[in-house]
Amino acid sequence: MDGEELTEQETALYDRQIRVWGADAQRRLSKSHILVCGMKGTVAEFCKNIVLAGVGSLTLMDDRVVTEEAWSANFLIPPDENVYGGKTIAEVCCDSLKDFNPMVRVSVEKGDLSSLDGEFYDKFDVVVVSCCSVTTKKLINEKCRKLSKRVAFYTVDCRDSCGEIFVDLQNHKYSKQKIEETIECQLQYPSFEEAISVPWRALPRKASKLYFALRGVFEEAEGRSPGEISIADLPAVLKLKKELCEANALNASHVTDSLLERLIIGTREFPPVCAVVGGILGQEVIKAISCKGEPLKNFFFFDVMDGKGVVEDVSNPKKESK
Amino acid sequence: MVSERQLEAIKIDMDTIEVSNLNRQFLFRQSHVGQSKAKVARDAVLKFRPQMSITAHHANVKDPKFNVEFFKQFNVVLNGLDNLDARRHVNRLCLAADVPLVESGTTGFLGQVTVHVKGKTECYECQPKPAPKTYPVCTITSTPSKFVHCIVWAKDLLFAKLFGDKNQENDLNVRSSDASSSAHAEDVFVRRKDEDIDQYGRRIYDHVFGYNIEVASSNEETWKNRNRPKPIYSADVMPENLTEQNGNVAKNCVVDTSSVSAMASLGLKNPQDTWTLLESSRIFLEALKLFFAKREKEIGNLSFDKDDQLAVEFVTAAANIRAASFGISLHSLFEAKGIAGNIVHAVATTNAIIAGLIVIEAIKVLLKDTDKYRMTYCLEHITKKMLLMPVEPYEPNKSCYVCSETPLSLEINTSRSKLRDFVEKIVKAKLGINFPLIMHGSNLLYEVGDDLDEVEVANYAANLEKVLSQLPSPVTNGTMLTVEDLQQELTCNINIKHREEFDEEKEPDGMLLSGWTQAPPAKDDKQSMNDKQSIGNGGDSSNALQTEPADAVKDGEMEEISEPSGKKRKLSEGSKASILDATDGTRNHKEVEKLDDDDDDDDDVVMFDDLDSMTNKKKRLQ
Numbered sequence: 035m036d037g038e039e040l041t042e043q044e045t046a047l048y049d050r051q052i053r054v055w056g057a058d059a060q061r062r063l064s065k066s067h068i069l070v071c072g073m074k075g076t077v078a079e080f081c082k083n084i085v086l087a088g089v090g091s092l093t094l095m096d097d098r099v100v101t102e103e104a105w106s107a108n109f110l111i112p113p114d115e116n117v118y119g120g121k122t123i124a125e126v127c128c129d130s131l132k133d134f135n136p137m138v139r140v141s142v143e144k145g146d147l148s149s150l151d152g153e154f155y156d157k158f159d160v161v162v163v164s165c166c167s168v169t170t171k172k173l174i175n176e177k178c179r180k181l182s183k184r185v186a187f188y189t190v191d192c193r194d195s196c197g198e199i200f201v202d203l204q205n206h207k208y209s210k211q212k213i214e215e216t217i218e219c220q221l222q223y224p225s226f227e228e229a230i231s232v233p234w235r236a237l238p239r240k241a242s243k244l245y246f247a248l249r250g251v252f253e254e255a256e257g258r259s260p261g262e263i264s265i266a267d268l269p270a271v272l273k274l275k276k277e278l279c280e281a282n283a284l285n286a287s288h289v290t291d292s293l294l295e296r297l298i299i300g301t302r303e304f305p306p307v308c309a310v311v312g313g314i315l316g317q318e319v320i321k322a323i324s325c326k327g328e329p330l331k332n333f334f335f336f337d338v339m340d341g342k343g344v345v346e347d348v349s350n351p352k353k354e355s356k
Numbered sequence: 357m358v359s360e361r362q363l364e365a366i367k368i369d370m371d372t373i374e375v376s377n378l379n380r381q382f383l384f385r386q387s388h389v390g391q392s393k394a395k396v397a398r399d400a401v402l403k404f405r406p407q408m409s410i411t412a413h414h415a416n417v418k419d420p421k422f423n424v425e426f427f428k429q430f431n432v433v434l435n436g437l438d439n440l441d442a443r444r445h446v447n448r449l450c451l452a453a454d455v456p457l458v459e460s461g462t463t464g465f466l467g468q469v470t471v472h473v474k475g476k477t478e479c480y481e482c483q484p485k486p487a488p489k490t491y492p493v494c495t496i497t498s499t500p501s502k503f504v505h506c507i508v509w510a511k512d513l514l515f516a517k518l519f520g521d522k523n524q525e526n527d528l529n530v531r532s533s534d535a536s537s538s539a540h541a542e543d544v545f546v547r548r549k550d551e552d553i554d555q556y557g558r559r560i561y562d563h564v565f566g567y568n569i570e571v572a573s574s575n576e577e578t579w580k581n582r583n584r585p586k587p588i589y590s591a592d593v594m595p596e597n598l599t600e601q602n603g604n605v606a607k608n609c610v611v612d613t614s615s616v617s618a619m620a621s622l623g624l625k626n627p628q629d630t631w632t633l634l635e636s637s638r639i640f641l642e643a644l645k646l647f648f649a650k651r652e653k654e655i656g657n658l659s660f661d662k663d664d665q666l667a668v669e670f671v672t673a674a675a676n677i678r679a680a681s682f683g684i685s686l687h688s689l690f691e692a693k694g695i696a697g698n699i700v701h702a703v704a705t706t707n708a709i710i711a712g713l714i715v716i717e718a719i720k721v722l723l724k725d726t727d728k729y730r731m732t733y734c735l736e737h738i739t740k741k742m743l744l745m746p747v748e749p750y751e752p753n754k755s756c757y758v759c760s761e762t763p764l765s766l767e768i769n770t771s772r773s774k775l776r777d778f779v780e781k782i783v784k785a786k787l788g789i790n791f792p793l794i795m796h797g798s799n800l801l802y803e804v805g806d807d808l809d810e811v812e813v814a815n816y817a818a819n820l821e822k823v824l825s826q827l828p829s830p831v832t833n834g835t836m837l838t839v840e841d842l843q844q845e846l847t848c849n850i851n852i853k854h855r856e857e858f859d860e861e862k863e864p865d866g867m868l869l870s871g872w873t874q875a876p877p878a879k880d881d882k883q884s885m886n887d888k889q890s891i892g893n894g895g896d897s898s899n900a901l902q903t904e905p906a907d908a909v910k911d912g913e914m915e916e917i918s919e920p921s922g923k924k925r926k927l928s929e930g931s932k933a934s935i936l937d938a939t940d941g942t943r944n945h946k947e948v949e950k951l952d953d954d955d956d957d958d959d960d961v962v963m964f965d966d967l968d969s970m971t972n973k974k975k976r977l978q
Contacts, residue, residue, distance in 0.1 A: 039625075039626060045627060046375050046376065047375060047376070047378055047379055048379055049376045049379070049699075050376055050379055050380065050699070050700075050701055050702045050703070051379050051380075051701070051702070051703045051704075052690075053464075053694055053699065053701035054464045054465065054701045054702070054703050055703075057628055079708060082382060082704070082708075083704050083708055086378075086379055086380060086382055086704040087379075087703070087704060087705075088379075105404075109404055111404075112403055112404050113404060113405075113406070133385065134382055135378075136386070305712075305715070306711075306712035306713070306714075306715035306716045306719075307712065307716075308712070309709065309711050309712030309715070310708075310709050310712035310713060310716075312708060313704075313705045313706065313707075313708035313709035313712065314705075314709060314743065314744075316704070316705040316708070317465070317703075317705040317706070320705070327465075327736075328737070328738075330738065330743070334743065336744065338716055340746065341716075341730045341732055341744070341746030342742055342744060342745065342746055343734075343742060343743045343744025343745075344741050344742055344743075345738050345741050345742070345743060346741070
C-alpha cells in the first residue's frame with residue numbers, strides 16, 4: 035500500500051471504524067471497486083454498508099423496472115412514483131446511495147453482466163451477484179477467476195426468512211489477531227461450480243439443511259426468471275428433492291418438506307433478514323479487501339426459524355482449486 | 357413486508373448529530389450535523405414509510421415525564437442506549453409497567469440482542485453488569501504504570517486544574533518549591549498578573565513534570581519495588597525559546613491560523629503519529645498558549661470534551677510527557693483521544709445485523725411467541741460453526757434485587773460511616789437509584805423531591821452528615837433499611853451488618869454490599885466467558901475515570917460453549933449455553949415499522965437513544 039494519508043475529512047468521518055480495523059485497512063477500502071448485480075433488499079443493505087465504509091467506487095447493475103415488490107423490501111427505493119417512475123432499480127438505488135457518502139463514486143451500468151468480457155471485470159476487486167440463475171453464477175464466477183488479478187466473488191440470495199451467501203476468494207492471504215500477536219494466514223477457496231459439485235455425502239451430517247434445500251429450489255428455478263417460481267411448483271420441487279437425496283445418499287427427511295414449502299412460497303424478502311445478511315456480507319467484503327480478519331469459507335446461512343447464522347465449508351479437500 | 361396495520365412509534369433521544377456518527381447512523385447526513393437525532397431520524401423514516409405515525413422527543417429518557425404510565429402505553433420497548441445507567445433505568449420502568457424490553461449492544465464486530473419479559477425471563481439486571489473501571493487515587497497521582505493512568509491524570513487533574521472550575525477539589529500538588537514567593541503558600545497554577553504566557557507555560561511544565569516528580573521520587577517506600585520516575589524540565593527538553601521555534605516551524609509549513617489547534621500551529625498533521633517527548637512538550641506549551649490567547653473566556657468553565665481538538669491535544673501531550681517520566685510508552689493523539697473520550701468503536705455492518713435481530717425479536721414479542729424468544733450473539737470469530745448464536749433466555753434470577761425483591765446485605769461501620777457515604781457509594785453508585793427515598797421502618801431518613809419544604813430539606817441535609825448510629829432513627833447492626841425510587845417504582849431492602857475494619861486497598865469505600873448473587877452458570881465455561889466478554893455496557897458518564905471499553909474486547913477470546921446440563925434455568929427445553937455482554941452503539945431502527953401483527957390494532961413501539969454525556973457528573977477520583 036502506498037503511503038497516501040487519509041484526508042482530514044476521512045479521518046473525521048471514519049473515526050469510529052478506523053478504531054476497529056485501522057487506518058491501513060481504511061486506505062485499502064478507499065481504493066477498492068465493487069460491482070453489484072441484482073438489487074433486491076439484501077443487496078441494498080449490503081450496498082449501504084460498503085458505501086458507509088468508504089469504498090472507492092460502487093457500480094450497480096439491475097435494469098428491471100421498479101415495482102411494488104421492489105420497494106417493499108428495498109429501503110433505497112422510496113415508495114413514491116414521482117421519484118422512481120421511469121427509472122430502473124439500479125438508477126433509483128444509485129441516487130439514494132450517493133447520498134450516504136459523497137466520497138464514494140456510485141454509478142450504474144446497463145446490460146447483461148454475463149455477456150461482458152474480462153476487460154470489464156478487470157476494473158473491479160469485488161463482484162456480488164444476486165437474483166440470477168445457477169448457470170449465470172457459474173459463468174460470472176469463471177470470468178472472475180480467469181483474470182490475473184484476484185477478483186473476489188460473492189453470491190447472495192434471500193427467500194422468505196432465510197438467506198444464503200457464497201464466497202470465493204480464490205487464494206486469499208490475510209492477517210488475524212490472536213491476543214497480542216498478528217498471525218499471517220492463507221485460505222484456498224473452491225469455485226462456485228466446484229463447491230456445488232461436492233457430493234452431498236462428503237459433507238458433515240449436520241450440515242445446514244438450507245444448503246440442500248436451496249440447491250433444490252435453485253435447480254427447479256433454473257431457466258426461469260427469478261421470482262417466477264411459486265406454490266404450484268412445490269410438488270415438482272419435492273420430487274426433485276427426493277431424487278437429489280437418493281442420488282446423494284442423503285436422508286430425505288433431513289430436508290423437511292415444510293422448509294422447501296417456505297422457500298418456494300416465500301419469494302419476497304423479509305426486511306430484517308436483509309439487514310442481517312446484508313450486514314454479514316458487508317463485513318465479509320471489507321475483510322476481503324482489507325486482508326484483515328478471517329473471512330468465512332465458503333457458505334453462510336441464516337434462518338429466522340432457528341435464529342442461527344451458520345458457516346458451512348463446502349469444499350472437496352482432495353481438489354486443490356486454481 | 358408491508359404492514360397492513362397502522363404503526364405508531366415514539367423515539368426518544370437527547371443527543372444531536374455529530375460527524376463521527378455518519379459512518380453508521382445512515383438516517384443522518386452531513387447537512388444534519390448539530391440537529392436533533394430524534395427529529396431527523398423521524399423525518400428520514402417517514403420518507404420511506406409515510407403512513408407511519410412517529411413522535412420524536414428530543415429529551416433524556418431519564419426525564420420524570422417518561423414515567424411508568426408513559427411506558428404502559430407500549431407493546432414493546434427497544435433500547436439503543438450507550439450507557440449502563442440509562443439502561444438500568446429503562447429496565448426498571450419496563451418491569452414496573454410490565455412491558456417487554458428488547459435490549460441490545462454493539463462494539464466493533466461484537467454485538468447482542470436480548471429479550472426481557474417480567475416474570476418470564478431475566479430482567480436486564482439479573483446478571484450484574486460490570487461497572488466502568490475506576491483507578492485508586494494514588495495510582496493516578498503517584499504511581500502510574502499504564503498509559504491510561506497518565507490520561508486520567510492529564511484529563512481529570514491537570515486539565516481540570518488549569519481550565520476547569522477553580523473551586524473543584526483537586527489532588528494535584530499545588531505548592532511550589534519557591535516558598536519565599538509568598539507568606540501564604542500560593543497556588544502555582546494560577547497565572548500571575550501580566551505573566552508572559554511562555555513563561556507561565558514553562559512554569560507549569562516544570563512544576564508538574566519536574567518539581568512534583570522530584571518530590572514524589574523522594575519517598576523511599578513508594579519506590580522500593582518500582583522504577584523511580586524521572587523529572588523532566590522544559591529547559592532540558594526545549595533549550596531554545598519556544599516562540600523562536602514556532603516561528604521557524606511556521607515558515608516551513610502551511611499553517612492553519614483559523615482553527616485553534618496546536619498541531620496545526622506546529623505543523624504536526626497526522627493524528628495517528630506518535631509524538632516524541634519533544635513534540636509532546638511543544639504541543640503542551642502551544643496548546644496552553646492557544647487556550648489563553650484564543651479562548652480565555654472559557655478558562656475556569658471548561659470540562660474535557662473529546663470533540664474539543666485543543667483539549668485533546670493538550671491532554672495527549674501532558675499524558676505523553678508524564679508517560680515519558682514513568683517509562684510508559686507514548687501514544688498518538690488518535691489513541692489518546694479514544695481513551696480519554698471513552699470512545700466506543702463502531703461499524704455499520706454489526707449495527708445492521710443487530711438492528712435486524714432486534715426487529716426479529718420485537719416481532720416475536722408482538723406476536724407473543726414466548727417460546728421463540730432468543731438472546732442472539734453476533735460473534736467475531738466462528739464458534740461451533742456459527743457467527744450468529746441464539747440462546748434461550750433464562751428464568752428470572754431469584755436473587756435479583758431489581759425484579760425479585762430479594763433483600764441485600766451491607767457490611768459497614770455504623771459508628772464511622774455517614775448517611776451521605778451510604779447514599780453516594782451504595783444507593784447511587786451501586787444500586788443506580790438516583791432519586792432515593794430511604795426509610796428505617798416508618799421513619800424517613802432521607803429523600804429527594806421538588807415538593808419538600810425548607811424544614812424537611814434542612815433535616816435531610818443534616819441527616820446526611822450524621823453517622824448511621826447517630827441518626828434520629830439509629831441504624832445499627834441488624835437494622836433493615838428500605839430504599840425506594842418512586843420513578844422507577846423500585847423497592848430494595850438492605851440488611852445492615854456492623855463491621856469495625858475494612859481493607860483499605862480491597863474495600864476502599866469501607867463498605868461491602870452482598871446478597872445479590874449472579875445467576876448460577878450451567879457449566880464453568882459460562883462463568884469465564886461472562887468475565888472475559890464482560891464488555892462495559894457503555895460508560896457511566898463521560899467525566900468519570902474510566903478505562904477504554906475496548907480493552908475488555910481485546911482481552912477476551914471466545915471460548916467453546918458447551919451444551920448446558922441444568923435445565924431449570926431455561927424457559928424451555930434443549931437450549932444453548934450462556935450469556936455475553938457487549939456494549940452498544942447507536943444504530944438504526946428503520947425496520948421497526950415493518951411489523952405484522954394479527955392481534956392488536958395499534959402496534960406501539962418505543963425507541964430510545966440516549967447519550968448520557970449531557971448529565972455532567974463530576975466525580976472525585978476513585
